[in-house]
Amino acid sequence: MKRRTFLRITACTVAAGLLKSCGDDGGDAPLPWEGSPQPGDALFPQSVASGDPSPNTVILWTRLEDAEARASGEDVPLYLEVARDAAFEEPLALGGERVLRVTAEGAYDHCVKVRLQGLEPGMVLYYRFVVVRDGEAWMSRTGRTRTAPAPEDEVPVRFAFVSCQDYNGRYYHPYRAILDEDPDFVLHLGDYVYETTNDPGFQTGTEDRQMVFDDTAEAIVFNEGEEDEYHAAVTLEHYRTLYRTTRSDRDLQAAHERCPFVCTWDDHEFTNDAWGANGTYFNGRVDEEDVDRRKAASQAWFEYMPVDWPQGPDFRYDPEAPFPGDLIIYRDLRWGSLAHLLLPDVRTWRTEHLVDEGGFPGRVVMTEDQLLAQPGGLPDVQGPYIDLDAPENAPLRQLVADGAESGGYDPAHARGLVSVTWLDDLANRLDPDGTSPDVPRVPEDGRDELPRGIAFHHFAKTAPYSSLGARDLVVEEPLLRYSAHLWEESQRTSEDMLGPEQEAWFIDTMRSSTARWKIWGNAYPLSAMAVDLRTVETAPPALAQRFLMTAEDWAGMPRRRHHVLAAIADVENVLVCTGDRHAFLAATPHPDGDPDARVVEFVTGAVSSGTFGSIVLSRAQSDPTLRSAGAPALALLLRDFLLNRDVRANPHIAEGLMREHGFVMVELDADHAEATFHYWDEAVARQPEPPAEEEHRVIHFRVPSGSRSIERATGDGGWERWDLQTLTWTPVD
Ligand SMILES: [Fe+2]
Known part of the structure; x- marks a missing residue:
């Protein structure tokens, strides 16, 4: 085996007893440098990160930037310091030593991941990496992280969830507000990076803020030779560039420095609307399966994201391993007795979209x-x-x-x-x-x-x-009929989202969880978004239909969605936290015909990526078929169509925001799950300056334990409940 082709975690057990004093465990041993380390931001340009806290472990991450080592591919030794305090006056002994020697390996782009083991539940710790050059020590910024409470401890839980942070011409202001909330952790639901350099369909690169690949020889090229030529990542170096550039953002760095992240991926960590190892850029015109590209994307994610993984600390990413299964990222985390977080992977094992993009329309x-x-x-x-x-x-x-x-x-x-x-x-x-x-x-x-x-x-x-x-x-109607037909014909294999093994894990983990709240970290929505134009007088005949706005998500696999929701129907207190949609939704999706078995789903708007409302409008304007059918005028009314109570197109959707950016803050205790939409107008994402305080708006929701109903704060201290019969907010006594 070629050792250098694998990235692995350096696992380090923090010595028992260290938590009192580290002197007995080697803490008095001389440091490998003299004096105090100097700030070395340029040597650690992506700063530090931590993630996947458990009661006894946490993952720490950094990356060393060293032009010489990068050119030669050589490994560089680094040192890790961990302490109870930001001044490092109460250091923790690492494997019996005052500092842990780790290696920034050239084969992994000089990314370093360390898994601290043997920690106390619910502890806060500080960490920094140090590199020694000609006897002088240079340090990374100091990161702060924490471990999860013990599973039996009833500790209130506070986390923010986010998704979709396109870098091109866009800024990550919501992270500042997240830090003001000081959450226990940040749940990232994917589209952490986007694989294209400046797709005019939704990206708005500027001179100051633009994804660029140094070498585009192997990239996928779009609009070749034209003014709006752009590229999609193919090689490992392309994918690494996405992470290096995205994490050059100071707001994103600050969030990683202050909070552990728990991350899953959506499509753009690999390719738009991905399924398995397949892309969808050419809509069936060519075969877009590319296992090597998928593996390059997976390896870069593995190198750069502070994730632990279910295969254990000895796992090494092996690009020679067969896909899928080369990298298993679905996993679950406990946070005290109140929260059990499940993170299924909806991209790797899913089947193709139900309707063939290349299909002959008359067939x-x-x-x-x-x-x-x-x-x-x-x-x-x-x-x-x-x-x-x-x-x-x-x-x-x-x-x-x-x-x-x-x-x-x-x-x-x-x-x-x-x-x-x-x-x-x-x-x-x-x-x-x-x-x-x-x-x-x-x-x-x-x-x-x-x-x-x-x-x-x-x-x-x-x-x-x-x-x-x-x-x-x-x-919608033909999709539902076709779905049901294929489902029966295929003995229930036509639609798969998780693959049999992962689905069994997901359903078993949900059903057997003893936590008060079961948090489903969901990369794309369960809630279908229907627009019914059949009774809209201004709708041209070609558009007088009931449409699903997207069939790329769970709504596009209605039988599988029903199957999974029905399997967890009797699990109480399921809270679905969802990304992908570039829009906010508060909704209660349910198995077909059984609204009593609903779950509560909150969908977050994008951190920075073009909003759903703006993407729909730009598609309506740029697509000749849609434009000539009069779609642009209708697209402006998207939110009205989705939420119109008379048409009842989406009784399960209580609230929605289509043209706003932001995040959702979740706070759990034994009685309630609270979810707060923090949002800003879409113009804010393209301004380098942070928005003024008054531009920051919020909507508070909550779900009483055992209720399966969404309540909204009235603004005067009261609450009102979304009523599925009347489709109105009714006062809660
Ligand atoms: Fe996205």
Whole structure:
């Protein structure tokens, strides 16, 4: 085995008894340097970090920047000091020594991770790293961290949760407010980095604040040669650059220096809308599975994030290990008797998105017989279809082949069951006046007798090789029917989010937890976000549908979502803390047809990434199909459509903010879980200066233990409860 290819943690047991005095344990031994170390920020440009505290362990992290060692790849010795106080006057002995010698290994970009063991529950400790150069000692900034309380201790819990911190032209102001709250830990739900350098779809790089790869030879290139050319990370060096640059931010550093972090990943730690080792940039046009790229992303995450892992302290990241399973990040942490935090990994083991992005829009995917076999019979959204392989339909087969080039699809699709609506649209496109004898049409006579089914265009999939109608903006009814159909056909394997092993772990851990509050650290929402434009007079006919705004998350796998929620239906006090959406939501998703089994989900807005409202608007403006259908005017009303009480599109969503940044602060005691949205207007993220105090707004929510209902502070000391029947806030007595 090539030892140098593995990053491992240096595990260090803090000697028993050290906690009283360290003199007996080697604390009086001479230090490897003379005098006091000098501040060496330039040698530790990402500062320090800590994470994954347990009652007896915590992970400490730093990275040494040394141009010479970087060029040669040589290892550099460092020293770690740990103390009970910030002045290091009460040092802790590390493995019997006053300082612990660790190695910043060239093979790991000179990242260092140390797992302290044998600590006391609920203790605060300070730490710093020291490097000695020509007899002179240089130190990192001092970090502060803490261990978790003992599992039996009923200690109130306070944590902040965050996600989505795009660096390009954007600033991390919410972290300052997080430090004002002084949480026990920060829960990071992913999109800690973004893998693209400046995607004009949502990134806004500036000269001062821009992700740049030194070497783009192996990067994925978009808009090549154009003014808005940008790149996506592929190599280990690219992914490391993302972390080095992101963590050059002083606000983010300060948060890591003051609080332990508990982190999971979402898609952008690897690639947009990732599933397994697959990307989705090209929407089915090319095979985007790239295991080496996935491993480069995983290795960089492993090197830079202060995470412990379930495989134990001897685990070493081995890029030769088969994917998936090369890095298992799902895990759980206890914080006293009140909190049990579960962090499933929803990206590594998930199946592909249900609707094929590359799908041919005219293709029938559910026949009349299949629809009639389901409860409910024929759905509202369906249409007639014909069989192009029938001899009498040969002219129509030719029509489909003729339209392939201008329609951007493969002429090989000119076969099988095809939607008549789609054939009509195609004929109208090729022959707008309806006069050409060369453009055959489906006869008007006999249409009523044709079988009716669901084709890809019924999902709003107007073009092949597009995420529209597949991952984004999908008509809900056909998605639910198709999902149910595939689920039965595949013996319940068509949709998977966690993989069998992780799902069993997740459900067992939830069901057997003895903690008061079960905190589900969830990388993307459980709560579906539907927009129902069927009764909106200003909606153009093409958009008069009930859409799911996204099917990239749990809402896009309705059967699996139901299965998991039903399996934990009788677990009390589940609090789902969610990232990814770049929007705030307070909601109570539930298994299908069983609102009594709901869980409470709070979704945080992005720290800095473009808000959901602004991304939807920019997509509506830039996509020709959406723009010509009149979507931009509707996009401005997104929040109204989501929360409109008359339309009842989302009875489970009590509150939502679509164009704000911020974080959520959670405070738990035996009686209540409180969640506070801290938010700022989206303009703030692009200003280098911290926002004025009055720009910081909050909404307080709470959930009484055992209730499964969301309450909101009224502002005068009272509370009101979200009522699922009336969809109103009603006073709590
Ligand atoms: Fe994000």
